[in-house]
Amino acid sequence: MKHLLSTDGLDRDQAIAILDTADRLKQALLGREVRKLPTLRGRTVITMFYENSTRTRVSFEIAGKWMSADVINVSSSGSSVSKGESLRDTALTLQAAGADCVIVRHPASGAAHRLAGWLKHTNTSVVNAGDGMHEHPTQALLDAATLRDRLGSLDGRRVAIVGDVLHSRVARSNVHLLTTLGAEVTLVAPPTLLPTGVENWPVTVSHEIDSELASQDAVMLLRVQAERMTGGFFPSSREYSIAYGLNERRLKLLPEHAVVLHPGPMLRGMEIASVVADSPQAAITEQVRNGVHVRMAVLYHLLAHEEETA
Amino acid sequence: MASRQRGATDPAGDREILSAGDVARTVARMAHQIIEKTALDAPSAPDVVLMGIPSRGAPLARRLAAKIAEFSGRTVLEGTLDITLYRDDLRRGPTRPLEATKLPEGGIDDKLVVLVDDVLFSGRTIRSALDALRDHGRPRAVQLAVLVDRGHRELPIRADYVGKNLPTSKTEDVVVMLEEFDGRDGVVLK
Numbered sequence: 001m002k003h004l005l006s007t008d009g010l011d012r013d014q015a016i017a018i019l020d021t022a023d024r025l026k027q028a029l030l031g032r033e034v035r036k037l038p039t040l041r042g043r044t045v046i047t048m049f050y051e052n053s054t055r056t057r058v059s060f061e062i063a064g065k066w067m068s069a070d071v072i073n074v075s076s077s078g079s080s081v082s083k084g085e086s087l088r089d090t091a092l093t094l095q096a097a098g099a100d101c102v103i104v105r106h107p108a109s110g111a112a113h114r115l116a117g118w119l120k121h122t123n124t125s126v127v128n129a130g131d132g133m134h135e136h137p138t139q140a141l142l143d144a145a146t147l148r149d150r151l152g153s154l155d156g157r158r159v160a161i162v163g164d165v166l167h168s169r170v171a172r173s174n175v176h177l178l179t180t181l182g183a184e185v186t187l188v189a190p191p192t193l194l195p196t197g198v199e200n201w202p203v204t205v206s207h208e209i210d211s212e213l214a215s216q217d218a219v220m221l222l223r224v225q226a227e228r229m230t231g232g233f234f235p236s237s238r239e240y241s242i243a244y245g246l247n248e249r250r251l252k253l254l255p256e257h258a259v260v261l262h263p264g265p266m267l268r269g270m271e272i273a274s275v276v277a278d279s280p281q282a283a284i285t286e287q288v289r290n291g292v293h294v295r296m297a298v299l300y301h302l303l304a305h306e307e308e309t310a
Numbered sequence: 311m312a313s314r315q316r317g318a319t320d321p322a323g324d325r326e327i328l329s330a331g332d333v334a335r336t337v338a339r340m341a342h343q344i345i346e347k348t349a350l351d352a353p354s355a356p357d358v359v360l361m362g363i364p365s366r367g368a369p370l371a372r373r374l375a376a377k378i379a380e381f382s383g384r385t386v387l388e389g390t391l392d393i394t395l396y397r398d399d400l401r402r403g404p405t406r407p408l409e410a411t412k413l414p415e416g417g418i419d420d421k422l423v424v425l426v427d428d429v430l431f432s433g434r435t436i437r438s439a440l441d442a443l444r445d446h447g448r449p450r451a452v453q454l455a456v457l458v459d460r461g462h463r464e465l466p467i468r469a470d471y472v473g474k475n476l477p478t479s480k481t482e483d484v485v486v487m488l489e490e491f492d493g494r495d496g497v498v499l500k
Binding site: 001017020021024025027028031032033034036037038039067300301304305306307 | 396402404406444447
């Protein structure tokens with residue numbers, strides 16, 4: 001594998017290979033004094049974040065460092081981007097400076113694909129860490145890893161993705177990956193927060209949360225992305241919370257084994273009630289922990305093999 | 311393959327080096343040697359931990375542990391140590407899948423660790439294993455047990471316990487088969 005740009009292009013074998021590697025890495029690091037593997041010694045990983053992020057950037061940085069790569073963080077403020085340098089020129093500069101892997105987050109959908117195109121004839125790998133409303137593949141992989149931990153296999157499991165599907169790259173990446181891994185996905189959202197063309201996705205769509213909960217093995221809540229909203233998508237946050245928020249009453253409608261996921265950052269009291277976020281069914285901190293192992297696995301699959309310049 | 315004579319060459323040019331019975335006897339002999347060299351049956355015996363290197367070192371470590379328990383009455387802990395992340399040739403081939411790593415309860419600190427592998431060849435696997443061990447703790451000593459030593463070392467490494475010394479040419483292939491993976495025990499030179 002040279003790049004990780006989307007879960008859409010990931011087949012079942014590749015996805016399972018990455019998840020298995022993540023499991024092994026977790027096992028290899030368990031209870032160790034020295035949480036450092038020499039595997040990527042001498043390789044340079046640059047994170048390029050054009051949007052704010054805590055967990056994804058930190059998670060990639062830790063992943064790279066635990067595998068002994070040199071990790072350099074570039075953000076749009078404080079770099080030449082703020083002087084008007086284009087994404088292409090910044091990427092070519094970082095490549096020329098010796099980056100083996102560029103991890104990019106960008107507000108424009110398709111930015112990572114463009115980047116991979118520009119770096120086509122080089123050895124530099126590109127990882128999409130979230131591009132606009134398009135994809136966020138490592139988030140979907142860490143969600144799948146968390147669900148595998150809790151539920152065993154994903155084959156035949158039912159997962160509901162609830163909330164702002166329209167603006168969510170997490171939802172898109174998860175729909176592809178979960179279906180590839182054999183799960184059945186139900187999207188639950190008001191019609192205003194569903195993308196056009198959703199009827200062609202391999203999912204069931206519902207506008208009503210209560211009736212869906214009893215049959216789910218997992219519920220994934222999405223943050224309402226106010227920063228991407230230009231119009232009125234629902235009357236008020238209070239109304240949204242009443243109609244679609246996962247509160248204590250709804251938690252009881254779920255089967256006992258069901259897992260509650262949230263990609264973060266959470267808006268407690270909005271899409272998820274505080275008690276639910278802190279309940280044993282919530283796997284939100286496990287998601288963050290698995291995120292490091294999954295990203296280590298992605299770096300391993302992209303960088304620890306002979307070079308391919310395709 | 312009971313009918314096949316040890317050392318006989320079959321039509322494909324494969325030569326059987328150890329039969330299933332030979333493998334069992336060899337493992338038993340190695341168990342006795344480990345007991346003797348580590349003075350495991352003495353009152354002041356050290357804590358011995360057998361660490362098998364996947365894939366085939368892992369079941370060998372389990373078998374050795376069972377034999378040691380049978381012969382000495384002492385239980386020795388065993389685990390597995392995957393060395394893939396410590397290899398020096400990861401960038402010379404396709405992505406290698408990782409194998410299991412499982413340390414015994416209590417870890418390896420101050421233990422006498424015996425690394426167990428099926429074939430000793432260049433010594434690079436053992437070099438990686440020593441690096442991996444170092445990240446997991448500080449054993450009081452490390453020894454090495456291998457079923458077959460086929461020569462051609464590229465590093466200054468030697469085994470403490472050798473089941474079978476087998477002179478080979480570099481182009482030959484030593485194949486260790488174990489019940490757990492291959493349905494039968496045996497060692498074949500191809």
